[in-house]
Amino acid sequence: MNTQKRVMAIHDISCVGRCSLTVALPIISAAGFNCGVLPTAVLSTHTGGFTGFTYRDLTEDIKPIAEHWDSLGLRFDALYSGFLGSFEQIDLVAELFDRFRAENGFVLVDPVMADNGQLYSVYSPRMAKGMAGLCSHADIIVPNLTEAAFLLGEPYVGDDYDRSYIEALLKRLTALGAKQIVLTGVSYEPGMLGAASYDSVTGETGYFALKRIEGYFHGTGDVFGSSLLTGLLSGRSLTKAMEIAVRYTHRCIVLTDEAGLEKRYGVCFEKAIPYLIELTA
Numbered sequence: 001m002n003t004q005k006r007v008m009a010i011h012d013i014s015c016v017g018r019c020s021l022t023v024a025l026p027i028i029s030a031a032g033f034n035c036g037v038l039p040t041a042v043l044s045t046h047t048g049g050f051t052g053f054t055y056r057d058l059t060e061d062i063k064p065i066a067e068h069w070d071s072l073g074l075r076f077d078a079l080y081s082g083f084l085g086s087f088e089q090i091d092l093v094a095e096l097f098d099r100f101r102a103e104n105g106f107v108l109v110d111p112v113m114a115d116n117g118q119l120y121s122v123y124s125p126r127m128a129k130g131m132a133g134l135c136s137h138a139d140i141i142v143p144n145l146t147e148a149a150f151l152l153g154e155p156y157v158g159d160d161y162d163r164s165y166i167e168a169l170l171k172r173l174t175a176l177g178a179k180q181i182v183l184t185g186v187s188y189e190p191g192m193l194g195a196a197s198y199d200s201v202t203g204e205t206g207y208f209a210l211k212r213i214e215g216y217f218h219g220t221g222d223v224f225g226s227s228l229l230t231g232l233l234s235g236r237s238l239t240k241a242m243e244i245a246v247r248y249t250h251r252c253i254v255l256t257d258e259a260g261l262e263k264r265y266g267v268c269f270e271k272a273i274p275y276l277i278e279l280t281a
């Protein structure tokens, strides 16, 4: 009997820069899961810290791809979306969730669109409204603090918050429709950085953080989301999977920092893969 879990990762391919599919596929595969990919766009590099990148939107390919999958009777134990190539893809991806989720499968949406208080340069404010709609089709969402503010149409508070603000924010985010929330880039103590979670079914809240490494490390949201997914697929609870994701992402950042690598080329997640396998075993 084939008990290997099957995942569909729906993100762009940034050819260079270690984010989106070039991170999700190797991480999910290394953890032992069968990972298919649906590229939403192809870019020569990601959009953060580079200018002059190419951008091929693959919206037109989604429907025929889905038709072929349907003819094969494919279903996935997890569908995981991130950076989308166009506003129009939001409804198409929502439809894929409904159509291809296995009976006990789940949908993880990372509403990739913003960081540090700002939308990514390729997105307009209507993307934020659309992403909020996509979150209503998800079981779990993984926004950062900036994305959470855009999803709710609230001001971005930067570092000016406390635990009660975050716990109330997590609850407001469940009103978008997903029952489980993991909020990234959260810190309740100086010098630490991690994530906070809320499960609206059990009422459980969680927080896990490790020592903050100064600097902006590109692609860490995708490393975090992919490793969170592997924790969940390995049967861990939301809080335990979040801890795995914080630990693995932190290790990737430490290795990148120690090596003095140029941050816009992403973190060297490859060297930390044995650690992820240990964490998810």
Ligand code: PXL
Binding pocket: 012, 014, 019, 020, 043, 045, 046, 047, 048, 083, 112, 120, 218, 219, 220, 221, 222
């Ligand atoms: O890491 C998120 C991401 C994914 N894909 C593209 C991006 C970004 C963030 O900047 O530009 C193309």
